[in-house]
Amino acid sequence: MFPKGHRRTLLLFGILAVYIVLQSLWWAYLLVRKDQEMQGLIDAFHLATGTDPGRADRTFRMVVGEGSVFLALLIAALVLTYRAIRRDLQLARAQRNFLLAVTHELRTPIAGAKLNVQTLQRHALSPEQREALAARAVGDLDRLAALTDKVLLAARAEETDLPLEVGPVDVASVLRQAVDQAHGTGLAGHAVELEAPDTLTVQAEALALRSVLDNLLENAGKYTPPGSRVRVSLRPQGGAAVIEVADEGPGVPEEERERIFHRLYRGGDESTRRAQGTGLGLYIARRLMRRMGGTLTVRNAPQGGAIFAASFPTAS
Incomplete structure (x- = not known):
């Protein structure tokens, strides 16, 4: 499910797409209707003069054919645009989640290491207590290092031209x-x-x-x-x-x-x-x-x- 702002973007795009398609269909209807009226006048003219109406028929088919192709291209462009917008919104959501996750993952061990070091500085502790606090601080720093390694490894996995020594x-x-x-x-x-x-x-x-x-x-x-x-x-x-x-x-x-x-x-x-x-x-x-x-x-x-x-x- 997309956040509210992203859903609003998709909704506005959907409304705009529907409006464009309906407007195109309406203009197509008006053109066909006007063409039919013109065709009636042309038929009456040809009937009165005894000339060939074939040219008018070809013109009508050309107008309908070109209009159909334009409508198909318009719909295809709207579909591709929708997919691109949806893909960008999904990427934005993934990046937002990643930033929130990394922020949380960094904040916790940093706070833990800071607390352990401050405790070591401010209190008279037994050697066992100092060793335990130091071990916890090292554990927090190891967690930070592991997160950094994971981000770097993700970049390394993307580099297909960087060979692994298999x-x-x-x-x-x-x-x-x-x-x-x-x-x-x-x-x-x-x-x-x-x-x-x-x-x-x-x-x-x-x-x-x-x-x-x-x-x-x-x-x-x-x-x-x-x-x-x-x-x-x-x-x-x-x-x-x-x-x-x-x-x-x-x-x-x-x-x-x-x-x-x-x-x-x-x-x-x-x-x-x-x-x-x-x-x-x-x-x-x-x-x-x-x-x-x-x-x-x-x-x-x-x-x-x-x-x-x-x-x-x-x-x-």
Whole structure:
């Protein structure tokens, strides 16, 4: 749903488009009516003089034909203009949501780090307390760094002429490292089940692969209730290795299963959303997967929740 100002723009365009089409039809009706009156006079003239009326018929058909072509072109132009306006409004909404999300994501860790540092400066604390506050401040700064890295990685994913150094990577090892780290961050408070072989080599870039896994695990923790299960599996399938991240959240509506991979897209409105995020994670993950020759899809589980499946080509 568009904001009120955007809906007003679309409404005004719709009214203008309807007015133009109706005005064109009205003028076409008047021209045809006048032409019919002229045709009657011409027919009477030809009947009285015994001349050929064919030329007048050709003129009538020419007028009707040119008018029809003009009306068709006018309608096509209005449709294209409407689509362009709607696309621009959607982009403006996505950018607005992104700015609101980034502002919130930046404000929270900055405020946390500032509070921890001020507490360290103003109070006499035990070494244990100072260490705990310093650790929290470092955690807030790490969160800022992660957000910055995500924005930069989104720009990198857009650069198709910037090659990724794809080569053999042990995806099982990278997956275990990502899950272990997620236990203390995005998946803290969730029951994580990991099923993976000891080793499985795929064609990928290690940093890009890790970014894909981090985004999928973060997404699972973000949109599922605390204490719920997150099942992570890795298995060979044909000539590929498939990683699946299954959660117990609300799932993804069918009409949004492609939109969630669009840049800056987040369902709903940023001013009323509770889950944190920037609308870049899944976009980055799919872009990187495609550039590594893989795929990233989502489906809903029969028992509820979403299943994200990343498929990598295995190393020969």
